[in-house]
Amino acid sequence: MLMLCMTLLAGKADAKALPFDGGPGASTPSLAADPSRGIVLTWQTRNGNEAQLNYALMDANGRELRRGVIASGSDWFVNWADFPSLAVLDTGDWVSFWLQKSAADTYAYDIRVVRSSNGGGRWTAPVTPHLDATATEHGFVSMQPLSEGRVQMLWLDGRNSGSAGHGDDHASEGPMSLRSAVIDRRGRVLESQELDGRTCSCCQTDSAALGEEIHAVYRDRSKAEIRDISMVTRDAEGRWSRPRQLQKDNWQTSACPVNGPAIAASGEQLIVA
Template identity: 60%
Template sequence: MKVLRHATAIGLALAGAPALGERLPFDGGERASTPSLATDPARGLVLTWQTRDDAGAALRYALLDANGRELRRGVVAQGSDWFVNWADFPSLVVLDNNDWVTYWLQKSAPDTYAYDLRVTRSTNGGGRWSEPLTPHDDATPTEHGFATLLAAGGARVQLLWLDGRHSLGAATDHAAGHTDEEGPMSLRGAVLDWHDRILEPAELDARSCSCCQTDAARIGKRTLVVYRDRSDAQVRDIALVERDAKGIWSSPQIVHADGWKVTACPVNGPAIAANGKTALIAWPTLADGPMSIRYVVREGGTNSPMRELEVGTEVSGRVDASAAANGGFAVSWLSAGKTGGVLKLATLDAGGKLLQVRDVAALEPGRSTGHPRLMWYRGAHYLTWTESTGAGNTRIAIERIAP
């Protein structure tokens, strides 16, 4: 197994790293959490997040300009029967026709992990939202989440999610807060068209990890989807399925044979980003002892040798990836320093060569940080995450980092 390590390069990069990025002023309200980012070429940077109060939860959005100035904000939806979770949370995608599509998670039964995806569309940049629909038709009181939305041409959106219909009636050892495993989960997909019709429903993998994030990217007319697989022997390595220009899905293939065998879901999925004809796939693993942040560059259906960004007992994972300058990529992840958690950002060139690693922010350890999200927009990196403000309250943090 060919492995390229960046330990020396990381040390040199940190030694000469610039100051932390610019913290953008943003008030998402009390008990604000689960932020995510999307880019609208015609309007700006779109931030979504959830808030909670005694009456329930709400999904909100704000439109920001290239300087991080808030242009406007609004409420997508709100309800008293939502599932709000640090690891499984909404995102928004801007389609090729500039429609916005987003979703939330709504309980379908009293069981903790019985919830459905509820998908909605705005054709005017958040001014009005369509009646929500559910892309899965199994009607089982099971888990449907960890979704990814991807523009699929025109007004079409590719939906991908983890689906628990096969777990109905199975024994569960799903611990509170998405930390352990339940019955068999599957990876499923469907396409939502302009008329909000659900097209091309498909089961892409009949056995996946139950609570690790999914991600997807588009290269030309091909769609690449990454997720954490689950073999019969409880090996949970990162897998990829690909949809070609004719709409045919490939069989699952392992991105790299880490051989991580674990009986419970680690709640630590992969990320993928595309830039031109190349994609970068990043993921965390404990296969060889301490946590490792690994990645490959994929071009023309072939993966580069696996490389590592950081290895150590202090590494937490929760990766995200985005495009970057000059055809390159960026990867973010959580680690730890002398006084607590650290959010890190690595930049790489188009071939996957490490250019720089920076400590972006000091964070509290644990779930209160949520899953930081990374976006490249008009020549800068944007990172957003959840911060604790004490007494059970949280707020949204956004930072802009120059290349």
């Protein structure tokens, strides 16, 4: 059973735990706010080889209004650290994704993105934001809404790694990269580009919007195996900045800690942890 800890915004900010029956094998919960509908929870369930991505719509008090299935499949990559989420766009559309195996290797999987224009009742055919067609790792996704029903996708990309596996010391791997693309309302993949050519292999990314800018944070990786936190910024014209290190922690490790940063916007401030 999933337990939700929600902070209710009607008056004082008191957190309370809400029991939620996600079904057998429920895992990887993620929350998104829908200004016109309430709160959307996504999670995955497993039944043998079959995986399923689910959603539940709740009101501001955590009362469940309805639930449904986004997608299911027997060839998914289901993992505690790399998992789906949902974004609510300016049009009210929902966008979600799952990770689907592209080959037999453990870490060979693709990102599959779908959209619903009626609050989860119907979903489009999936599209893939990366166009390299390599049987390598693509995951650790962050999404941010853009204007006109577009969504900004960011992910870690293994097309240059030459491997679909994670070595114990990562020394023999080629570099993972941070890449971005925009998906429009018609499902077209636009503005594909590499933002950082050498990143940590399996650490979560995160992003936040501040005004018309999008700020993305991730764990970087130098040739000396320094894995500190970096940021890239997308301006109002859609141009991305060069990566900049947020703080020189000088954390040197030849292994992936599976521990990425988090970012949030509040007023005119960004908070990174």
